[in-house]
Amino acid sequence: MEYKDYYKIMGVARDAPQEDIKRAYRKLARKYHPDVSKEADAEARFKEVGEAYEVLQDPEKRAAYDRLGANWKANQEFRPPPDWNAGFEFSGHEFSQADAAKYSDFFESLFGGNFRAGFGAEGASGGRGGGPEGFHRRGEDRYAKILIGLEDAYEGATRAITLQIPQVDASGHVSTREHTLNVKIPKGIRARQQIRLAGQGAPGHGQAPAGDLYLEIEFGPHPYYRVDGSDVYLDLPVSPWEAELGAAVKTPTPGGIVDLKIPPHSTAGKKLRLKGRGIPGKTPGDFFVVLQIALPAAPIEEDKDFYRRMSEHFKSFNPRAGLGATG
């Protein structure tokens, strides 16, 4: 287990007053909140900051943490001293299975698990705060985001989803276990839509049923398609002569290659719509091709001569005429 420097994570001094810690937390939470942030490691950072705040905002926990001393370095191999928490009374906060997933092993070794009597066994025996005998409660629902390919929405697919499930054993030890599910991705699914898997959430307590698992869909970045709702966009390069004279070109779509007619006198940025070729469904989306004009490079003298002849031929053509710059 590695030591975690909560002060460093929060970017505050070891003697920072509580107000500074709260301010630092709010700032970092806004920056890394997984529902707001687009930073690549937002979720991990948000978790880390939340854990640091959980300790530093609570004077009891902070004092206990401080007692470990300032000589530990972040990521250093850590083992809590046997009597490190002597003389501290921890109040409040129940330690649940959901919390186990939230906090690091380091945190758990200090503030979770067997720390207090009746503290760690809760998850295994069921019932927050120890319910009455024969207590039944439906398991919690779980929610996860998954990345799929755009093609999966066109064809439908089966994908293996691996979830980290927190579990608390009879002695109160918390660990995570990997749980793999093969999930059918229905054809026509869109980003942000959810799939509900009944009974795949947390197990129920007593005779009560398990919760449900919700998977929220997100499309992984595609090298050339963009998705907007059920519409799909492609930037398609064409040559100057294809754009001006018109042409039939092969165009990729997630549903397969299609023949696309480029009308004559097309310009860069022109949008061509292939109706119903977006994500399929009762009202299928459209596929949009946005034209780009690609120029052939002219590495050798003969090529350059050709451009020179064009320049001669199109003497009166001024691409900047619309800008009021003449000549």
Added chain:
Amino acid sequence: MKSKNGHQGSSPCVQGAQEAPGSAADTPDLSGTLLDDQHLLTVEDVCRVCAVRIEYIEELVEEGLITPQVEQVDALHAAKGHELQSWRFTGMHMRQARIAAHLQSDLGINLAGVALALQLLDEVEVLRMRVKAIDAT
């Protein structure tokens, strides 16, 4: 981390969900329910997923953050004034409610602030898409 707004702290979010290519051989294929616009959820469904109290969903509806459809209820329920029971939500409503609950409890902002944040997030999303389109050309 308990807070006034009814979000019960412990997030039901499964951390570290990963998508692996292909499918594992030894587990059966699961078909779930796709929560599209046709599949409607009750207020209890939404509360359970978001881990919030029913009053919190009421607040969101009052503030106009989410607008459920209203289903005809039988006379018995109507007489008891169970307006809540007639509400039907889409998966998008549920997603919105879940984000709202997280933002409120994690960032300490009030409902009006959450409403603004959600609106701005939607706008940012649209703008990001445009930037992507421009960068590609």
